[in-house]
Amino acid sequence: MADREERRFAEVSRESVRLMAEGAGVELGDDVAALLAEDVCYRLREATQSSSQFMRHAKRRKLTVEDFNRALRWSNVEAICGYGAQDALPFRSVKEGELFFVEDRDVNLVELALATNIPKGCAETMVRVNVSYLDGKGNLEPQGTVPTAVQSLSDDLLKYYQQITRAILGEDPHLMKVALLDLQSNSKIAALLPYFVYVISGVKSVSHDLEQLNRLMHMVKSLVQNPYLYLGSYVRSLVSSVMYCILEPLAASINPLNDHWTLRDYAALLLSHIFWTHGDLVSGLYHQIVLSLQKVLSDPVRPLCSHYGAVVGLHALGWKAVERVLFPHLPAYWANLQAVLDDYSVSNAQVKADGHKVYGAILVAVERLLKMKALSLSQSAEGHSGAHPGSVVGAASYRVNSPGLSPPPEPLSEAALGIASHLQVGGAGCHWEEWTPVPLPAMYCELYSFFGDSLAVRFSTGPGFGTHSPCTPSQLSNSRKEPPGPASNLDTTRKMPQLTANLNISPRQDGSPRTDPPPPTTRGAPIYLSGLSREVFPKARFTSPQTTPPAFSFLIGGRQMGQRCQGRRPFQTMFATTPPVSAVPPRTYAHKLPVIGRVGKPVRRWTCSHYSLHLPL
């Protein structure tokens, strides 16, 4: 009998029952244990059966602990807590004792409670609609092929297709504009989507023709922005075309006169746009993009323009991508870049120019990373998010604020040391304590070790942001204008008070020539600062800044053009002294801000925290 039962059900043996009774301090006779065991089995089965009802009504296939608990609750039995996790529970055995148990690791509640990297939780539940089957005929082919419903194009559609492609790829700029506009708003071209996608995938064949590439990218933009189109799996194809323009050493880029940088910038913007608007259509798209960008970045054989593309691509994907890919990779990459930049031979001039582009792009990316990080931290720490509406992503340049509030920088010559010492001293101060422990200081130190003052200046003043021309006069005038400016300035002041204060300390300590610490009113500081930085740069050895015309109409390009020549400076002068310095601060912080380490590999639930690339945002 028992055999039969065992085949059909899990059985609780009388030995188990007796053991459990012993555990509860009761001695059971054999017969009692047997009776109890049988009853326990029956009750278990009963509960399982009624719990399956909850499963069925929840329209699931998997019976959950929650279902079982509901069944228990309804039959007036106490529910069993602690097994509600979605993941499978590891079931272990101890060989010696024939003991089986569910592994139950300790959870450090203190850590959990003080954690700052509170998981955002899952994305919001939403409803998305798509036409799955048209007139009962559907897309049964694997993804990427032309749906049957579309195969037979009407004459009108065919004509439209020809006209549009001709207009876009043709000579007449006005016509192109009209065509793109129509492509962006026409609601009846769903059937043509695969054809357009195919045309766009022709980027590889026109890599010598910047103009054509630009037009194709505009075509992508129009398609992406068309609210009536459901891109579906075509997103993948579009992304690969865009990535081509970002990353590939295009034939057009052989000629230095060709401004392929703009194309890359534009394509990067487009990439981020596609990702933010249609990223949910293809699962894992983000990871794929990030991975391929990372691959390019870590491939030293690739030309610098590819690296540039990778950096702007990461930048476009948002500061988290920068944090997770670019930042960890920076030390390794830096050596290569430095070699290029330090080579003053004439033959290297062109490469060096490219190197500066990359340098500038990296600088822009890490600056935004620092700012966004500081911002997010200060928001979460101080909880005054109300003053800063707007999304973290696109609006970065507008939120990371006006020059008037920026803290004064240390003198250039002592920059690295100044930061370090100030970190040590200031770290104990209340300012840093107020910060929720973050790796920001460590990150800042490291970045500072690379970029030196150019970073400090940018970080603290950030004058170029939001202004049209990044040149000194405008900076000055801007900073003058700022103080009486709107209240938003005050908010921004509050946003980064700690850094400001800390930075203030350093000059004094170092006995720098400018012993007057910037007044607490941040008003005077920027002026002073900008004056200073103007002073400093002319002094620099580097006399022939790349005078690429600041023709970039895009945010990224424009900014970096203005700052690039300045940014290079400290790097050249300071780099040698950096390593020892940068080594210190993290350690200093390590003991004061115990959480840093943990935040460094932030989210435990993704098991391989080292491969932070795999972390979904």
Add this chain to the structure above:
Amino acid sequence: DTSLAKQKTDIKTEPSTDGFGNNNANDGRVLSASPGSGSSTGSNKQTAAVTPEDQQTLLAVLQFLKKNKLIESVEILRREAGLPENSLDPKATESAGAGSGGAAAVAEDQPDVRVVLSAYSQQGDPTLYEVYYSDLKKFIETVLDCHRAELSQVFYPLFVHMYLELVYNNHESEAKAFFEKFSGDQECYYEEDLRVLSGLTKKEHMRGNETLLDFRTSKFVLRISRDSYQLLKRHLQERQNNQIWNIIQEHLYIDIFDGMPRSKSQIDAMSGSLAGEAKREANKTKVYYGLLKEPEIELPLDDEDEEAENEEGKPKKKKPKKDSMGSKSKKQDPNAPSQNRIPLPELKDSDKLDKIMYMKEATKRIRLGSDNLPSVCFYTFLNAYQGLTAVDFTDDSSLIAGGFADSTVRVWSVTPKKLRKVKSAADLNLIDKESDDVLERIMDEKTASESKIMYGHSGPVYGISFSPDRNYLLSSSEDGTVRLWSLLTFTCLVAYKGHNYPVWDTQFSPYGYYFVSGGHDRVARLWATDHYQPLRIFSGHLADITCTRFHPNSNYVATGSSDRTIRVWDVLSGNCVRIFTGHKGPIHSLAFSPNGKFLASGATDGRVLLWDIGHGLMMGELKGHTDTIYSLRFSRDGEILASGSMDNTVRLWDVMKAFDDLETDDFTAATGHIHLQDNSQELLLGTYTTKSTPVIHLHFTRRNLLLAAGAFNP
């Protein structure tokens, strides 16, 4: 030593078979058997006084003799058994009470004897159960083919009752052996029940199991032709197989019909429910399945719109539409209930506007058919990690609501028009109440959003339903309540308490105001939104009510249950007017056809069954799905049935063809036995797969576009 008792039982149970008209045969049998019984009484005497059971029997026999005025025999027996004279009455009743148990509570006309005797017989030699059963089995295997299928129906209920009796009488090992030996013979669709049974090995277990209690107290209904029945009966009496006869008498209801015995497939089509098939008379009540007359709507508004359309150059549409509308509303359906059979709420102006919208949309409706299939739009719930448990669309497809396992109810706007709340009371005071657009003005633009979340339940939300006027939303939950939400303020208005157990489903009447709910407590309730207590309680199902649907004319309610039956209830009287059996698993979806004539049902067995409500007949069986069917919906003109399932597919069925094919042969109406063709493949018009998304709701828009919804399960 049991033959006396058997004999007594035989005598006693005969009268109850009068209804079947079998008396002639019985009388002879009784007489011929009586000599044998006398002799066995003698043998009984020696052991009589020893055990309490035997004493009980003796008491019962004494009482029986006394009742029949056989006074001398009473005296003799009492002397022989050594019983005191006064011990008879009180003890007999006492023992009757003790012996009755759950087994024989039915016999009310002669309680004492019947109870004790049946208790006695149940304590007959437990090892003989196997013999009895296999004897019957042998017999049925040898009868003519045409009877075998019918008589085989007896196996399952007999098996269950014999097993339960063994368990009840604490013959645990015999029960297990019995189960072991014969459980394999049962129809595969009883597997689920057998699994429950096999776990049950103790009397104590039966006590808490309500389903089993129901099984014991309610009669298992079988339909057997007269010929087959006679055959069975004769056999049992020849063999003196009273054990089985008893069970048949007490626990089975045999619905005897004249005519050809049914075939195996016919029987299989109808069986499978927990309590057997429906009695024929259960489906005889007249059901007014016709639609109510549409109210006349004054046309000026309509004309205006039409004129607007005319300007666009579509003058043609006007006339045919008017005609069709006029004819529809004038003709009174003979099968329709009278207009005021159920008091219905009066139409508001907004309802009339909506009706006009509906008619206008209806003119643009695509006529579907086997050669013109609908397009399918899929509404995927993304990031629904908390578990999507219920979905509903409004009739005009402008809103979609989801019930979730985390107790929330969420509403999304499917159109660009966002969801807005009504302004606060203070702000409402400020608006100009005379203005024409006052309905627009009361809305608070600041609250506009695509979706709204409503909190209130304390358990998963299993059922959800929009009111026809889109002002309310109903949700039923595991917490035992049904909640009414306002879609103007997005707050809870009422929590209807009464079920006390999980409420699996709820639905608004197509005319609003009423709604029905059903749940774990095995009753369905009819409510009106302005009453906190139910207006009707529909009870009769033997297990949980899993789904509830209103008939399009609002006069009837259909409920599907885990006892694998569907019942149709009259809202007016509260009576059950139809019982449909045939599903082999809990029923999880129901749908009425738009003309009110047909009902479709889907169950965990992956089959869709079609029913004719008027005749109470099964009309078709649609096989194809491989998992539970959670959603069924007829197209707006009733041509096509869409079914959505856990197996990640939507299937479309040509129901018109199914109905036509069957209506050609009219014999069914008379006998009630249908010959189902296995033509599912012909009727299947299309199978549409989703990407890893179970389909839990389907909806046809007013223009016959099919909307499906489900949560993406990565």
